[in-house]
Amino acid sequence: xxxxxxxxxxxxxxxxxxxxxxxxxxxxxxxxxxxxxxxxxxxxxxxxxxxxxxxxxxxxxxxxxxxxxxxxxxxxxxxxxxxxxxxxxxxxxxxxxxxxxxxxxxxxxxxxxxxxxxxxxxxxxxxxxxxxxxxxxxxxxxxxxxxxxxxxxxxxxxxxxxxxxxxxxxxxxxxxxxxxxxxxxxxxxxxxxxxxxxxxxxxxxxxxxxxxxxxxxxxxxxxxxxxxxxxxxxxxxxxxxxxxxxxxxxxxxxxxxxxxxxxxxxxxxxxxxxxxxxxxxxxxxxxxxxxxxxxxxxxxxxxxxxxxxxxxxxxxxxxxxxxxxxxxxxxxxxxxxxxxxxx
Amino acid sequence: xxxxxxxxxxxxxxxxxxxxxxxxxxxxxxxxxxxxxxxxxxxxxxxxxxxxxxxxxxxxxxxxxxxxxxxxxxxxxxxxxxxxxxxxxxxxxxxxxxxxxxxxxxxxxxxxxxxxxxxxxxxxxxxxxxxxxxxxxxxxxxxxxxxxxxxxxxxxxxxxxxxxxxxxxxxxxxxxxxxxxxxxxxxxxxxxxxxxxxxxxxxxxxxxxxxxxxxxxxxxxxxxxxxxxxxxxxxxxxxxxxxxxxxxxxxxxxxxxxxxxxxxxxxxxxxxxxxxxxxxxxxxxxxxxxxxxxxxxxxxxxxxxxxxxxxxxxxxxxxxxxxxxxxxxxxxxxxxxxxxxxxxxxxxx
Numbered sequence: 001x002x003x004x005x006x007x008x009x010x011x012x013x014x015x016x017x018x019x020x021x022x023x024x025x026x027x028x029x030x031x032x033x034x035x036x037x038x039x040x041x042x043x044x045x046x047x048x049x050x051x052x053x054x055x056x057x058x059x060x061x062x063x064x065x066x067x068x069x070x071x072x073x074x075x076x077x078x079x080x081x082x083x084x085x086x087x088x089x090x091x092x093x094x095x096x097x098x099x100x101x102x103x104x105x106x107x108x109x110x111x112x113x114x115x116x117x118x119x120x121x122x123x124x125x126x127x128x129x130x131x132x133x134x135x136x137x138x139x140x141x142x143x144x145x146x147x148x149x150x151x152x153x154x155x156x157x158x159x160x161x162x163x164x165x166x167x168x169x170x171x172x173x174x175x176x177x178x179x180x181x182x183x184x185x186x187x188x189x190x191x192x193x194x195x196x197x198x199x200x201x202x203x204x205x206x207x208x209x210x211x212x213x214x215x216x217x218x219x220x221x222x223x224x225x226x227x228x229x230x231x232x233x234x235x236x237x238x239x240x241x242x243x244x245x246x247x248x249x250x251x252x253x254x255x256x257x258x259x260x261x262x263x264x265x266x267x268x269x270x271x272x273x274x275x276x277x278x279x280x281x282x283x284x285x286x287x288x289x290x291x292x293x294x295x296x297x298x299x300x301x302x303x304x305x306x307x308x309x310x311x312x313x314x315x316x317x318x319x320x321x322x323x324x325x326x327x328x329x330x331x332x333x334x335x336x337x338x339x340x341x342x343x
Numbered sequence: 344x345x346x347x348x349x350x351x352x353x354x355x356x357x358x359x360x361x362x363x364x365x366x367x368x369x370x371x372x373x374x375x376x377x378x379x380x381x382x383x384x385x386x387x388x389x390x391x392x393x394x395x396x397x398x399x400x401x402x403x404x405x406x407x408x409x410x411x412x413x414x415x416x417x418x419x420x421x422x423x424x425x426x427x428x429x430x431x432x433x434x435x436x437x438x439x440x441x442x443x444x445x446x447x448x449x450x451x452x453x454x455x456x457x458x459x460x461x462x463x464x465x466x467x468x469x470x471x472x473x474x475x476x477x478x479x480x481x482x483x484x485x486x487x488x489x490x491x492x493x494x495x496x497x498x499x500x501x502x503x504x505x506x507x508x509x510x511x512x513x514x515x516x517x518x519x520x521x522x523x524x525x526x527x528x529x530x531x532x533x534x535x536x537x538x539x540x541x542x543x544x545x546x547x548x549x550x551x552x553x554x555x556x557x558x559x560x561x562x563x564x565x566x567x568x569x570x571x572x573x574x575x576x577x578x579x580x581x582x583x584x585x586x587x588x589x590x591x592x593x594x595x596x597x598x599x600x601x602x603x604x605x606x607x608x609x610x611x612x613x614x615x616x617x618x619x620x621x622x623x624x625x626x627x628x629x630x631x632x633x634x635x636x637x638x639x640x641x642x643x644x645x646x647x648x649x650x651x652x653x654x655x656x657x658x659x660x661x662x663x664x665x666x667x668x669x670x671x672x673x674x675x676x677x678x679x680x681x682x683x684x685x686x687x688x689x690x691x692x
Contacts, residue, residue, distance in 0.1 A: 051563050061406045070408045131433070192441050196448030204450050287396060287438050297404060300397035302669050306561025308534040 035313075045303035058307045059314045062298050066314070069134015069289050075126065079137050082117040086110055086144065094333060111148065130208040134289035136318060138208075142215060142280040142290070147273055149216035154223025158261075159253060161228055172224070179221035185282055187214045192286045211283045219276050226268035230261030263337050270330030274323050281319075291315055377641025378590030380452055381425055389431045392418035393451035396436040399557035400664045400672075401457045401477075401580075410434050413664045414455040417476055417582065417599075420650035421453065424598055424642060429653035443468050446585060453595060454583040457553070473592045474599035475581040476657075477553070478676040478685050480574030481513050484555045485547035486540075487569055494521075494573045501526040503536040503545040509576075510549055517575040533558060551578055556665065556672035572675060594640050601647035603688045604629055605656030607679055612655035615648055628691045636691065657686065 008014040038053030042060060049055035059066070068076050089110055092102035118141070121127045133141065160172030179187075191210040199205070234257055242252040262269075284293030295311040298304060384390050394414050395402040402412040415434070423429040435451050446454045447469060457479070460472030485491055489500065494517065504510050506529045518525045528545045530536040533554075540548055541563060548558065555570050562568055582595050605611070608626045610618050619632040627633035630651075631644035638644060654660060658679075665672040678684025 046561075065404065065406070065408050070404075131435075189440060192438075193444045196444055196450060199448070204448075284396075285438060287436050287441065289396075289436070293396070297397035300399050300403040301405060302399050302403065302557065302560075302664075303405065305399060305557050306534070306537065308532070 046305065046307065054313075055304075055307050055310050058298070058304045058310050061304075062294075065135060065294050065298065066291060066318075067135045068137050069294060070132040071128060071134065071137065072126075072132065075120075075128055078117045078120070078125065078128075082114045083140070085113050085117065094329065094336070107148070111145075130206050133208065135294050136291045136322075138283075138288065138290045139277065139280045139322075142211060142283065143273070143277045145212050146215035146219050146276055146280075149212075150219035150223045150272075150276075151269070153216065153220035154227050155258065157220060157224035158227040158231060161224065162231060176221045176224050179218050180225070184214070184218055184279055185285065187218060188282060188286045207286070207288055211286065211288060215276070215280070219272060222272050223269065226265050226272060227261055229268065230263075230265035231257055233264050234260050266330065266334050266337065270326065270333070273330070274326050277323060277326065278319060291318060377425075377594065378588050380584075380588045380591035381594065381641060384425055384452055388426070389433045390418065390422045390425065390453070391433050391435055391451045392421070393435050393437045393442060393446060393454035393456055394418065395456045396438060398457055398553070400553050400670050402436075411664075413477060413660055414457065416654040416660050416664075417455050417602075418453075420602060420654045421595065421598055423649040423653035424601075424646040425594065427649060429649075443470060443583075446470060446583060449585070452584075452591075455581075456583075457551075457580045458583060459578045459580060460583070469586045470583050471586050471592060472579070473582045473584050473595040475579040475685075476599060477580040479551045479553050479578040479580055480676075481510060481549060481576040481578070482552045482555055482574050483547050483549050483571045484559055484568055485571060487567055489546050492571070494571060494575060495523060497525050497547070498523045499526070500547060501528055501545040503528050503530060503539055503548045505530055505533060505536060505550065513576045514549060537561065552672065552675075553665070553670070556670040560670060570672070572673075590641060594642065597640060598647070598650060600688050600691070601629060601650060602654075602660070603657040603679065603686050604691060605647075605651045606658035607681070607688055610651055610656060612652060612659060615652045625691055 006013070007017045034052070035054050038050060039056050040049045040053060041056045043049060043055075043057035044061070046055065046058070048057055064073065064076070068079060071079060089102045089106040093099050093106055096102055116122055116125070118133070119128060119130070157172045157176055160168050161176065163169050163172070188211065191214050192207075195205060195210065238256055238260070239252050242256045243249070247256070281290055281292040284290050284296060289297060292315055295315045299306075299308055299311055394410070394412075397403050398412075400412060401414045402410060405411055418432045418434065419429040422432045435445065437445055437451070437454070437456055442454055442456055442458060443464070445451055454470075455476070457477070458472075459479075464470060465472070483494060483497070483502065485497075485500070491497060491500065502514065502525055504514065504527045511527065511529070514525060514527060517523075526545075528536075528539060530539065533550075536545075536548055537558065539545055548555070550558065552570065552574065559565050559568055559570060582599065584592050584595055604625070605615075608623060608629065610626060610629060615630060618626050618630050621627060621630075624633060628636050630648040631637055631646070635644060637646040640646065655663070661674060661677060663669065665674075665677075674682075674684060676685045678686065680687040
């Protein structure tokens, strides 16, 4: 009943509802017809598809490329293992009572294990050069490494900017303002074009490493401001009370202020994480084949020319689902640790 | 004791000097060293080949993620000639903005990325276009029903154009020089332009010839459209190398010639080995059965044979990537010189 009143309660509301329904009726049936009704799901090339329906055969044929890039087929299990190694401690840190233990594993153990799994070279795992990494796996790697690097960096910079020492304050502020003041794309291009000119001939830095460093520094600056916002939201009485208990200034900052600031920054941090995940698609412009890069590139295969709609629809869906998962994770964290009252 | 060592040292030095003289004399006979780039490639065990991130016919990945295309096969041919193994290529996809920088910086040995050599690139960037493997140019894809056969007749027509490139500029220049009034409709992406064309908002579309052929194959009714033979700009695409290693450039240049000579003399991927007993001296030199041509480049004599065996001759490459079963682009300027095209092969003698 409440819903009906909300939709048809007044004349204006009723009019808006009818117009919206008419709009849906106009748009949705052809869309469904295209996406499902007359779509073709399997086929060796574009000739198998029909004009009226979506050519999902294209997505189907290229699924491994979209998820793994050129990662060798016989080594792809390693990517799955790496994801598992990442997700288990992540869930542990979010849900378990011993969050600290899981966080320590997440911060120290996971990067090492995953680096070994993905890159290889030890324990009989063949080396898979980073040039072969691609697809959604690359987006995920970029996002998690940049996130893992930028949170500690952001904490340091946030404290640095509030430091009583002018030099520390100045350096932190300069760092934050520089990275916030330049567009990400510009920095990626600089890493790609300027770096080879500065380095001696023959010395090359891995393309992926360049992108990782740039993304980490860039995100670190935003992280710092979000955490600083959290620090400023804490009442001065907290620090004074802690000092009155005889705590060392360092203890006051790390044990009293920081945990509360991080709690208050959860929505901001999740926001940055979602943003970062979407920003990782920018690396396709500097020659790395992330999901977006693989889609763009697949559109150029002579077997599958002219399927941009299908390609971009698929990419949008994948990103939406991934970002939705991150948002859900974020709201779970807020409910568990957040200081905002429960609704 | 001391004297003895000194004398032994002198003797060793003299012997070493003699050996050096002998070896240089021997080298003068079989040919010079191949140069620093080839040395680096051999030491690395792989050719670093700069390619496009994706353009139909030139470089794209198939469903299994394997690179294919004309430029790709050129990379493989070079690897087969220099390293003896066509699979020893590290493909480095480069974007338009970074392509020349990574070449200058030495991250790649050669750039084969549908790039045009212009005066300013040659004079300013310190790069040389060693050989042209595809003569492209800006052309028009038009609706057959408007009854136009040459570009100058496009008076009053509306053409869909992608913004940002030199395409708009070329059309404006062309319209100015011929006095024709050509309307343009601007789009951000080719797919938008295709939709507009099929909806009848414009009479044609302009782009490089290679892209036009690719686009035509994606139209709902390809037979209603045709690619005009006439071009309004020149885009010679080919192999770029850094200035400063002339021996490497010679290898690239003659490898391109070898692939085209293969077509001229009928040496194909399939029959290359059996050509060793042919009577034609040009063929014998090409497959390394006569003369020391490979050694003069600092390679071995079967360099060109290996390249052709690995990827095929130029005609076979064109057939695979642009032929009727692929993009269906007529050979036009890309035919051999004796068949009305521009690919003139310098003599192997």
